[in-house]
Amino acid sequence: xxxxxxxxxxxxxxxxxxxxxxxxxxxxxxxxxxxxxxxxxxxxxxxxxxxxxxxxxxxxxxxxxxxxxxxxxxxxxxxxxxxxxxxxxxxxxxxxxxxxxxxxxxxxxxxxxxxxxxxxxxxxxxxxxxxxxxxxxxxxxxxxxxxxxxxxxxxxxxxxxxxxxxxxxxxxxxxxxxxxxxxxxxxxxxxxxxxxxxxxxxxxxxxxxxxxxxxxxxxxxxxxxxxxxxxxxxxxxxxxxxxxxxxxxxxxxxxxxxxxxxxxxxxxxxxxxxxxxxxxxxxxxxxxxxxxxxxxxxxxxxxxxxxxxxxxxxxxxxxxxxxxxxxxxxx
Amino acid sequence: xxxxxxxxxxxxxxxxxxxxxxxxxxxxxxxxxxxxxxxxxxxxxxxxxxxxxxxxxxxxxxxxxxxxxxxxxxxxxxxxxxxxxxxxxxxxxxxxxxxxxxxxxxxxxxxxxxxxxxxxxxxxxxxxxxxxxxxxxxxxxxxxxxxxxxxxxxxxxxxxxxxxxxxxxxxxxxxxxxxxxxxxxxxxxxxxxxxxxxxxxxxxxxxxxxxxxxxxxxxxxxxxxxxxxxxxxxxxxxxx
Numbered sequence: 001x002x003x004x005x006x007x008x009x010x011x012x013x014x015x016x017x018x019x020x021x022x023x024x025x026x027x028x029x030x031x032x033x034x035x036x037x038x039x040x041x042x043x044x045x046x047x048x049x050x051x052x053x054x055x056x057x058x059x060x061x062x063x064x065x066x067x068x069x070x071x072x073x074x075x076x077x078x079x080x081x082x083x084x085x086x087x088x089x090x091x092x093x094x095x096x097x098x099x100x101x102x103x104x105x106x107x108x109x110x111x112x113x114x115x116x117x118x119x120x121x122x123x124x125x126x127x128x129x130x131x132x133x134x135x136x137x138x139x140x141x142x143x144x145x146x147x148x149x150x151x152x153x154x155x156x157x158x159x160x161x162x163x164x165x166x167x168x169x170x171x172x173x174x175x176x177x178x179x180x181x182x183x184x185x186x187x188x189x190x191x192x193x194x195x196x197x198x199x200x201x202x203x204x205x206x207x208x209x210x211x212x213x214x215x216x217x218x219x220x221x222x223x224x225x226x227x228x229x230x231x232x233x234x235x236x237x238x239x240x241x242x243x244x245x246x247x248x249x250x251x252x253x254x255x256x257x258x259x260x261x262x263x264x265x266x267x268x269x270x271x272x273x274x275x276x277x278x279x280x281x282x283x284x285x286x287x288x289x290x291x292x293x294x295x296x297x298x299x300x301x302x303x304x305x306x307x308x309x310x311x312x313x314x315x316x317x318x319x320x321x322x323x324x325x326x327x328x329x330x331x
Numbered sequence: 332x333x334x335x336x337x338x339x340x341x342x343x344x345x346x347x348x349x350x351x352x353x354x355x356x357x358x359x360x361x362x363x364x365x366x367x368x369x370x371x372x373x374x375x376x377x378x379x380x381x382x383x384x385x386x387x388x389x390x391x392x393x394x395x396x397x398x399x400x401x402x403x404x405x406x407x408x409x410x411x412x413x414x415x416x417x418x419x420x421x422x423x424x425x426x427x428x429x430x431x432x433x434x435x436x437x438x439x440x441x442x443x444x445x446x447x448x449x450x451x452x453x454x455x456x457x458x459x460x461x462x463x464x465x466x467x468x469x470x471x472x473x474x475x476x477x478x479x480x481x482x483x484x485x486x487x488x489x490x491x492x493x494x495x496x497x498x499x500x501x502x503x504x505x506x507x508x509x510x511x512x513x514x515x516x517x518x519x520x521x522x523x524x525x526x527x528x529x530x531x532x533x534x535x536x537x538x539x540x541x542x543x544x545x546x547x548x549x550x551x552x553x554x555x556x557x558x559x560x561x562x563x564x565x566x567x568x569x570x571x
Contacts, residue, residue, distance in 0.1 A: 172437070175430060175434065175437075176437065178423070179434050182424065185385055186417055186421035186423070188405035188406045189385075189415050190406075190434045190438070190482075190486075191410060192406055192437055193404075194406070
């Protein structure tokens with residue numbers, strides 16, 4: 001039970017980050033039907049830029065409070081990510097809007113490689129450690145531990161998602177986004193400049209990605225030019241799990257995927273313990289005896305497998321995702 | 332002679348590799364209700380799409396309210412008072428009726444007047460008022476057509492382009508739609524109506540154009556067209 005609750009808390013934390021990133025995928029897909037594979041790299045750049053700003057401020061003569069330093073890093077990262085996403089859409093995707101769908105998709109993969117290599121040039125190929133500006137204090141939650149950092153991540157992600165829902169459901173821009181997602185031609189007839197709406201989707205997604213980038217970096221304590229790749233794929237999986245194009249789906253899919261991964265990592269050792277098997281070779285029996293009956297075929301380093309296992313299952317059994325609409329709506 | 336509100340000069344539009352509109356001239360005067368009739372595939376819808384910039388045109392000029400709007404994107408035209416109800420209605424199915432109407436007023440920022448106009452549309456179509464919180468996808472085809480027209484009126488258009496408003500509707504609904512078209516026209520809105528239902532279209536219009544495989548083959552007063560033996564034979568289902 002302890003493991004369960006503990007992994008649930010860890011999963012919720014990680015899942016909140018996935019959800020923020022997944023929203024970026026799903027918003028862009030919902031409006032122009034493009035899977036922006038470079039979105040994970042925007043997360044990475046968000047982490048890297050905030051790290052650089054934080055390091056620079058730490059090195060300054062007058063010591064600033066940690067909160068101010070982190071906020072400054074976050075704001076600069078958000079600005080840079082928004083600018084990159086805006087430029088990316090305008091330069092790489094807009095000229096291909098009427099091209100066959102494969103062309104922008106491959107361009108997105110190309111953008112991903114370009115951004116990765118730019119980061120490699122700017123920040124180098126080493127793992128960068130994030131300074132411990134926040135010393136996480138663990139709190140007891142029903143017998144499991146949850147740090148204040150984890151709480152902050154979950155609460156902040158929740159607030160951002162609520163804010164996004166408000167924008168999409170209640171504002172003029174949000175209404176224009178929903179209309180454009182349904183029928184861009186008719187949206188144009190209403191007086192909506194769909195280029196503005198599409199840019200907005202990219203830019204809002206990038207802002208959320210920047211926040212997510214800082215979150216994963218503080219959580220794991222490291223950053224790396226390649227970190228966006230796997231994170232992006234997982235967030236994409238989360239978006240597909242929830243039903244790509246659907247905002248609530250991205251949030252649900254993100255949190256669920258985080259929890260599945262955490263629980264999977266927490267239990268895979270026990271589940272794949274081979275000591276209970278009846279026919280074991282002598283050497284294995286010896287190993288079991290030596291390690292108090294705990295010899296697992298897979299350890300928690302297999303954590304990443306679960307996300308893609310989920311992706312495969314969703315694609316086979318429910319390609320429209322948990323909350324995805326049936327395709328017939330366009331008829 | 333005053334300049335017409337809308338004037339097409341030698342408009343040519345290609346659509347999917349074929350030349351769907353082969354150089355047509357057409358004009359609509361201020362306050363007129365003009366119809367463009369013709370069989371399926373004659374190029375009527377492509378003409379409208381060319382006017383509103385939804386389909387890039389090949390050559391020719393489009394003048395609206397004394398201004399050259401050739402090649403202008405659709406979203407700029409609404410602000411000039413040119414509004415279009417697209418073929419197949421194009422309501423936003425996942426948005427509520429109120430939101431659909433709000434979309435129609437997207438280009439406006441006079442909130443108080445927008446509220447009044449919503450009520451005006453609800454007065455025109457009481458059915459929509461009953462269902463204001465429902466999503467448009469749950470409406471019947473006729474109700475969606477009303478919503479599409481109401482939505483177009485929300486922009487306070489000077490010129491309204493209607494693309495096959497009677498398509499796929501039950502006869503009773505068709506009647507209602509045409510009554511609405513006439514009511515809107517009486518309010519002073521200039522209308523260019525595209526229809527396959529030639530008889531009804533000519534009955535409500537003052538002038539008409541007949542389009543055949545991308546060209547205007549006949550034009551004139553609607554009454555004269557109604558009694559023209561060629562029109563009667565081809566579009567009104569009578570023996571020549």
